[in-house]
Amino acid sequence: MARVFKLTDTAPQTGDYQLDYEALLNKQQLEAVKTFSGPVLCIAGAGSGKTRTLIYRVARMIESGIAPESILLLTFTRKAARNMLNRVAALVGEEGRRVSGGTYHSFASITLRQYGHYLGLPANFSIIDESDCADIINLIRADLGLNKKETRFPQKKTLLDIFSKSVNREQTIEEIIESDYSHFSEHSKDIVVILERFRSYKKDNYLVDYDDLLVFLLRLLQESEEARARINQRFKYIMADEYQDTNGLQARITMLLGGNKKNIMVVGDDSQSIYSFRGARVRNIIEFPQQFDDCQIIKLERNYRSTSRILEAANSLMQHADEGFKKHLFTRREEGEKPAVVCCQDDQEQAMFVAARILELREQGVSLNDMAVLFRSSFHAYQLELELKRRNIPYVKWGGFKFLESGHLKDIIAHMRVVQNPYDQVSWLRILLLLEGIGTQTATEIFRKIKESDNPFELNEIKARPRAKEGLKRLSETLKNAAQLINEKPSRLLDLFAEYYFPILKKRFDDYPKRMKDIDALAMICQRFGDLSEFLSEIALEPPKDSSDNNMIVDSDDDEQLILSTIHSAKGLEWHSVFIIHALEGRFPSFNAFKSEEQLEEERRLMYVAMTRACENLAISYPGTMWDPVSGALLAKPSRFIDESGNDNLETWHISR
DNA sequence: CGAGGGGTTGTTTTT
DNA sequence: CAACCCCTCG
Structure with a gap:
């Protein structure tokens, strides 16, 4: 009789665990927790203890001697990641905090800062959010004279939606317009032109938007063998939560992160797929097993939540x-x-x-x-x-x-951005337009001068109408002071600008006391950061939008x-x-x-x-x-x-x- | 060229 | 209730 001997690289399961996994989990959960190696698909119905299973799996890995740093936990929201890491730490102690985790986007941001040079991307790129993109698109559209068309031309937000869908669904602009925006089909040529200008604008200014983060990370993993090898070296166990909500790019990123060992566990529930509007494909989870010959499928069907x-x-x-x-x-x-x-x-x-x-x-x-x-x-x-x-x-x-989408906070942040990058056109225009006597024409003209100047914060020589002089002088002084603080804690900058901005706020908004409180809340968040660029990129990536992030907005x-x-x-x-x-x-x-x-x-x-x-x-x-x-x-x-x-x-x- | 008024528009869902 | 457009006045 021949014997089939199965080789595993799972740590010895001698039972000397601190946690009594057998007693704490049901049969299926336990199976998911005990299987470390090879691809695993875990179909977890609503309320079936999915998070619990993930946490115990991480705990058991750490208890088995796997280095926490080599575990990568990709989740949908940063809140979920933080929550999970906290719970792991509560189970296994501080070691749990060393587990790597975040959203696909935040993981991309960290990885690209480290390895982006393989793609020619500088480490100090700025991340821009949706409304920044919309502002840039607006500039380009005005520049091309497409804002004064007789026939209805798509709004900046719509243009952005079209671009974003094209990236996330991996379809051409023409296809997206045909399927979702057929009433704009006559403009598709102009839309493509805007997209090209938008891309080169971002490239010239070292800007990266949400979609670029995924595109660049995928490209990095595909094109640079060295980078991929180093990343695979670091992360040996990949876990992806809410897999039903990933798009094609994210699915390929997950596969490449798995490396040769393919220690990938994806968790999700196809019945809860609700993000197809931004390119999520249920197919990713349904077809996951077919990409391997040895994928295990575990179903959690017992619901612990509802009557x-x-x-x-x-x-x-x-x-x-x-x-x-x-x-x-x-x-x-x-x-x-x-x-x-x-x-x-x-x-x-x-x-x-x-x-x-x-x-x-x-x-x-x-x-x-x-x-x-x-x-x-x-x-x-x-x-x-x-x-x-x-x-x-x-x-x-x-x-x-969204907290950060409100005008007054964007104003404050625009000032901080200009300190970080004195040639940031969108932010300059924004802060200049706040001044008395300056409209779009003058602001554009001033920016042109600034771009050529070696001393971008020196605004006193700039010609403008008399009533704008005073405001420009104050702005110039404040920016020069701010430049001195660039290596200090960012909250000092914020305080400086809050003081500068207060008179403007008061004039622009009747409900300024309420808005002042928002600025205080932002200052509170800012205190956590030690470095200006860190603050600006974090804030772009995850706008804190509610009080549940302990942000004390309420x-x-x-x-x-x-x-x-x-x-x-x-x-x-x-x-x-x-x-x-x-x-x-x-x-x-x-x-x-x-x-x-x-x-x-x-x-x-x-x-x-x-x-x-x-x-x-x-x-x-x-x-x-x-x-x-x-x-x-x-x-x-x-x-x-x-x-x-x-x-x-x-x-x-x-x-x- | 800028400011301010007024009317109109149109709103899914999020990293 | 915004953001946007268009208008008129200074």
């Missing part, structure tokens, strides 16, 4: 979906209450219902922190926000609004707060009680999704994500009728997803006044 009533409704919804991996979530939790379906008269009544029900639950002892209201798009919550304010219910809103005297969130931002989280509002055809599913079957599928998965956030209580509500100003239609049909969740699984509630 069985909620789970039944969610399962029923997904029976209408075109699923990749068949799975059926089950729970051993109690039955619980049926999810409620609440038909309200209109938007206003819905807001009143949600607010009143929240207060009722609050009376019953549910903390506001354990409740959340979820919606498809952030503006769906406007009415509710008014109602909550009226009733003094404290809340925080996630998604939509007054901390309310320790109990209700969460309002877009479903996208609610990913991975859970609450005792969840409200889903505006479940109305045209809102959710959104009008924009009626165009194609795939987009409707994605809306359904979005509803699935929303429903599975709830542990005990779920209420789905909709206004009976509502006027939609965009389409000019009267929306009056409840969302198809309510029916699909199964009438037997739901309980209808009526409102009485």
Whole structure:
């Protein structure tokens, strides 16, 4: 009898672990945790303890003697990464902090600073965010005279969307225009010209945008064998979370990071893929195993989160979906209450219902922190926000609004950028336009002079109208002072500019006290950084957008707060009680999704994500009728997803006044 | 050329 | 409720 001897390079499993993995995990979770080598696909249904599994896997690796630095954990948000590293540290101690991790974008940023020279990219490149890109595109468009066309020409934001889709979906500009923006097809030549100018602008100014980060990282791994070898040397175990939301570039990056050993574990759930609008491909996770001959597939189907009533409704919804991996979530939790379906008269009544029900639950002892209201798009919550304010219910809103996108903070940051890079055109224009007596013409003219000058902060000689003199002088003085502080902590610079900016703020905005508080909050964040360029690139990469990042943007005297969130931002989280509002055809599913079957599928998965956030209580509500100003239609049909969740699984509630 | 008023527009979702 | 466009006045 021949014996097949299986070679593994897994550390000895002698059982001398500090943690009792067998007792702490279920069978499937344990299997995922114990398998270190080779490719592994872990299909983790909603609430199945995915994060727990990842954390214990890292813990066990470290306990087995694997160097924490050689483990790379790629997650979707930096918040998730930080959260995970904290939990690992709580399990195995400080060693856990040495695990490498972050988003694909932040990983790209760090790696490119180190190895970018292999591509001819200088280490001090600046990362620019979306609105920076939009500003640059605006400059180019004006320069080309394309802003004064008789026929409708796409807005800067739309142009940026087209460029970004083209990168992330790996299609040509023409293809994107044809499929998504066919009404602009007559302009496709001009759009391509703008893209070319945009690219060379970024190259000349050492600017890198979000999409470039991925493109350059992939190129680095593909083209420089030396860089790839060094990176593979460093990272021996790759784990990627939320793999269903990766795009083609990210998938190839993951494969290349795996090197020859292919110690790659990807975790995700094809039913929760909700980012195809920015190029995510469910295919990545579905076809993952086919790229290897020895891929292990582990499914986590036991749900620990929701009551069985909620789970039944969610399962029923997904029976209408075109699923990749068949799975059926089950729970051993109690039955619980049926999810409620609440038909309200209109938007206003819905807001009143949600607010009143929240207060009722609050009376019953549910903390506001354990409740959340979820919606498809952030503006769906406007009415509710008014109602909550009226009733003094404290809340925080996630998604939509971005802290750093507000004008006053961008102004401050523009000043800091100019100190870092005195030839940054977009920032110069921005700060010059703030001055009295200076408009676009003068500002452009001044910048031309600055570009040729050896002493860019010397503005006193510049010719401008008399009323602009005073402002220019003050700006010039401040910038010269700032230049002295360039190697100090960036918060000193920020303080300097905050003082300089205050009179401008006061004149420009009536609500300046509120905006001043934002600037203070930014100063708070800034204190964490020791170096100007570090601050500027971090802030571009992950705009801190809510108080949950311990950024203290919200007054901390309310320790109990209700969460309002877009479903996208609610990913991975859970609450005792969840409200889903505006479940109305045209809102959710959104009008924009009626165009194609795939987009409707994605809306359904979005509803699935929303429903599975709830542990005990779920209420789905909709206004009976509502006027939609965009389409000019009267929306009056409840969302198809309510029916699909199964009438037997739901309980209808009526409102009485 | 700049400032300020007024009207219009159109809003998915995020790194 | 923005951001944007267009207009008029100084």
